[in-house]
Amino acid sequence: MTRQSSRRQLIRQGFLSALAVIACLVVLWIDLRTGLWSEVVVLSGIVGGLITFLLTAFVLRSTLARANARRWAPVNRLALTEFLHAIADEQRSELSRGIVVARSLELPTNGGADHASHAELEALRDQALRDRQDLSRALSSWAEFLATNSDDDPVLLHVAQIAIQLDLVRDCAIALETSPTAVNTAQLEAAIAESNGRFAALVDELQRQIKVHDEDSAAGR
Template sequence: MLVIVWLDISTNVWSEVVILSGLAAGLVTFILTVMVLDKVVSRSTERRWAPVTRLALSEFLHALADDELSEISRGHIVPRTLPVLSAQEAAADGGLHRLRLQVVDERARLTDTLSRWSSFLASSSSNETVLFHIADIASSLDDVRDAALEAEHDPSEARLTVLRTHIDAVNARLAALEAELRTRLAAVA
C-alpha cells in the first residue's frame, strides 16, 4: 500500500495506466480481505459457536472414555485402549475374535460421533487436527482388525508381533486424540 501511495503522490502513473491501477486496487483488496477481514470474521464465528464446539468436543471425549477408569464429571478421562494380547491370550478360545469385536465397537463409536459432528467441526480450521486424529484412529483400527484376522489364520509369533504393533499404534493415537480434545476444550472455554 505504501508503494501504491508513493507512486500516486510522486507520479501520475495511475491516471495514465488505468488497467494497472485496477489490478493494483484488486490486489490490495484481496490482501486486506485475506489477511484481516477473513480472520476477524473467523474469530467472531468461532466465538459465537463456542458452546456448540464445546458440546461436540465433549461428546468425542465421552465416546473415548473408559467407563470404569474415568470420572467424567470430575474431568478425569482415561481413554479406552485395546488389550495387547499375549500368545496365550491370542491362542485362547476366541481371544482374537473378542479383540475384533472390540475393534468394530470402537470404530462404530468414533464414526457415529464423527458422522454427527464432522460437518460442523470441519467448518472451523481450528478443529481439523481433531478430525485428522479421528481419521487416523479409524484407519489404525482397520489395521488391527486385519492383523487379527491374519493372526487367527496363522497364529505365528511374527503375525502376533504385527498385531501388537498395530494395537500399540491405536492406543497411542487414542491418547493423542484425548490430549488434543482437552487442549481444544481449554481453548474454547
C-alpha cells in the same frame, strides 16, 4: 493447538492485516499527491484489484472468522466433548471432573497373543469394531462442522487414523486366528500398541483444544 500457538497465529494475522492497511494508505497517498493512477490506467486497475484482495484476505476475512468462532464456540466445545465421550473408558473416566482415561485394547490374557483362544480373539475383534463404530458415529455427526475451523484439523486427522488402525487390529486378529504364527502374533501386538497410543494422543489433543476454548471464552475473545 496450544494457547501459545494460538497467540502466535493471532499475532501473525494482526501483522498481515497491518501490512494490508499500510499498503492501502500508501496507494491513497500516491494518488492524492501525484495523480499517478489516472495516468496509468492498466496499472491502476491491477493495484486496485490487489488492494481489494489484501483487504478481503487479511482484514475482512480474519475479522469475520474471529466473530464466527466466538459465535459458535459453545457448539465447537460440544463437538470436542462428544469425541472425548466416544474414546473415553466409561469405567475409569469421570469427564465432569476432568478425569479422562482413554480406551485401550487388551491383549488376550491367556498366555499372550500367541496363546490366544478363538473366543479371546473374537472378543478383541468385537471390541475393535465397537470402538470404530463409536468414532464413526461421532465423526459423521461433527466432521462437517469441525472442518470449517482449521484449529480442529488435528482432531479430525487423529480420529480418522484411529479408525484405520482399529481396522488393522481386526485384520491382524483374523490373520492370527487363521494362521497362528510368530509373525502374525507380532503384527497383532504392534497393531494393538499403536492403537492404544493413538487413543491416548487423541485424548490429550481434545483436552488441549477444550482448554483453549475455555480460556478464550474466559478472556472474552
